[in-house]
Amino acid sequence: MLALALGLLTLRFLPGLPAGWMLAVAAILGLSLLFSRLYPVGLFLLGLAWACCSAQWALDDRLDEELDGRTLWLEGRVVGLPEVSAGVVRFQLEEAHSRRAELPGRLRLAWYGGPEVRGGERWRLAVNLKRPHGLVNPQSFDYEAWLLARRIGATGTIKAGERLAPASGLGSWRDGLRQRLLAAPAFGREGGLAALVLGDGSGLSTADWRLLQHTGTVHLMVISGQHIALLAGFLYGLVALLAKLGAWPRRWPWLPVACALALAGALAYGMLAGFEVPVRRACVMVALVLLWRLRFRHLGAWWPLLLALLVVLLLEPLASLQPGFWLSFSAVAVLILVFGGRLGVWNWWRGLTRAQWTMAIGLLPMMLILGLPVSSSGPLANLLAVPWVGFVTVPLALLGTLLLPVPGVGEGLLWLAGGSLHVLFELLGRIADWLPAWLPSRLPLWAWLLALAGALLLLLPAGIALRLPGVALLLPALFLPSTAPQEGHAEVWLLDVGQGLSVLVRTREHALLYDAGPRFGDFDSGERIVLPSLRALNLPRLDILLLSHADNDHAGGAAAILAGMPVARVVSGEPQRLAHRVQSEPCDSGQSWQWNGVDFRTWQWERAVSGNQASCVLLVEAGGERLLLTGDIDARAEQALLQTDFPLAARWLLAPHHGSRSSSSQRFIEAVAPEHVLIARGRHNNFGHPHPQVLQRYQAAGVQVHDSSATGALRVLLGAQGQAQGLRSQARFWREK
Structure with missing residues (x-):
């Protein structure tokens, strides 16, 4: 499993994709080695070959160079939830076709001053098409990698258009639900509720995202593994509590029912969020943890994490291009390292505080290598925000959404959820003013390896003598000396x-x-x-x-x-x-x-x-x-x-x-x-x-x-x-x- 995972992850670090004949040779050699003592090498080659083939298919689906910068009339179906920001409507179009040219399977379009667009609608559009292209700087968002990871083969600006068919399907239902959430009175935090319920962050302002970034709480306002796991854990815990109290029917074994109910809740929440890549990743992880709890606890806690990593990468090898992939799996690994195999039981308050400071230390090397802002106030902000969002805002938002058909009840619960979110943002604002985030410098490999070793030492159990030197190993990464030009240059x-x-x-x-x-x-x-x-x-x-x-x-x-x-x-x-x-x-x-x-x-x-x-x-x-x-x-x-x-x-x-x-x-x-x-x-x-x-x-x-x-x-x-x-x-x- 480790060899296969390494083969799949190697894709992220390749400067270029191997030629087709080289991939064929690697696949054949990998298959032949499966039946020898070198079978880990064979699995590595098979993983690498599959990842490279998948990436090549995505690259081949990009807009043809001859069409770059040209305007074409095309037809297609809107998928997902369109985003509206500063008068610009942005959305993804699938099943796009034109009489004049062959088009990629998925397009990302922008319509400046455009009309209202709903998910599930079919449109005929005049689009100025462009090949995927991003700005490249010493440190900035890699737009081209982001587009490829979502298999978007072209971007474009809409010049004109007409609606061919009204909204239909799941996209239409989600868009209608978003409109109801945005119309609910929620102290001006309707966009935050839409983010928590539907995974639609377009309703959050730039100032909101900046505040979440400064406090290290971005993960709370996008539907991620934490939200999916929270709902699944609540449903599982409810059945377990009933069984413990003797209120569960004895003719039904409580553990299989608890696992099935938790998985159903996770999948329902994922469907509500549109099954984007992070949500699919979270659902896979939850499913494997429940399977581990049901049948395979004797294999240890690392097994479901490694298996989830493999399933995610086999289904979508390009997931490794996304920072969220590395952060989510690293976060779970840190929690297993900190809480797995410890003697005794911690109370909930000690467990929560330990989780926050160890998460800050454990994810620091990953934040540094990815060039992401590091929140100085993250442990304190998350200590407040995680239980607040997890046990107050999200339950109220989901219950209010479920009860929207009941007059007055659903709106009232959403009002309470919005109020809790408003108070949280006020508190986070004060924390951010006190301890803003800082942008890390670009690290040489030796400094990053020292930081990684230092973080691992600090996460070791108490009583191990080598923990304290971990602080010294982190210092070069935090206080890297300047590399300025010499005198006269x-x-x-x-x-x-x-x-x-x-x-x-x-x-x-x-x-x-x-x-x-x-x-x-x-x-x-x-x-x-x-x-x-x-x-x-x-x-x-x-x-x-x-x-x-x-x-x-x-x-x-x-x-x-x-x-x-x-x-x-x-x-x-x-x-x-x-x-x-x-x-x-x-x-x-x-x-x-x-x-x-x-x-x-x-x-x-x-x-x-x-x-x-x-x-x-x-x-x-x-x-x-x-x-x-x-x-x-x-x-x-x-x-x-x-x-x-x-x-x-x-x-x-x-x-x-x-x-x-x-x-x-x-x-x-x-x-x-x-x-x-x-x-x-x-x-x-x-x-x-x-x-x-x-x-x-x-x-x-x-x-x-x-x-x-x-x-x-x-x-x-x-x-x-x-x-x-x-x-x-x-x-x-x-x-x-």
């Missing part, structure tokens, strides 16, 4: 923020961030991309946040960065336009300074008549190698810059205004004479950046073009006369090259 990161800009310039002791990325609706790239990337690079603070101008694609993420990291100074080309968001100093044209042997110099056109023209230009020079950051200046501002004594010649040039047609004039390119040009832009952006004529100018001048949408985040070591390194070049089998 500057590390430059062009972050992949889509249609926007954010560039980090770091010397040995100082750091400057040039622009903060965009903010669109609930998506703030400053919070979601820039800030996590800065923390992953082990950057504790910024000396200067320089916002070239006030446009949203350059300054939208500034407020989030200022809230999440100490910043000594904020400088902007348009301080007045930014005043309602952040307070900043004006860009002082001609100002220069030096950090650790690296020279900086700014320029701004005094006669600018637009925000783009007012962009604050920054020149960075290290070891005789220059980088010119130009913001969104246009051809007129470029000509004004040419007439000054500002040193323009640079090896690296950030293409003005994302490579738009109105910039990168021929005279400007000749004056700068760059060897490399960096283009920061979003794939399939609505502005057509970069313009083909601009690309032709750069190519005619022999300039090497680096496009962030194709390379991901780019790293340049200024002063070393080296080449740019794009993060997308780091091989991942699910990542489009």
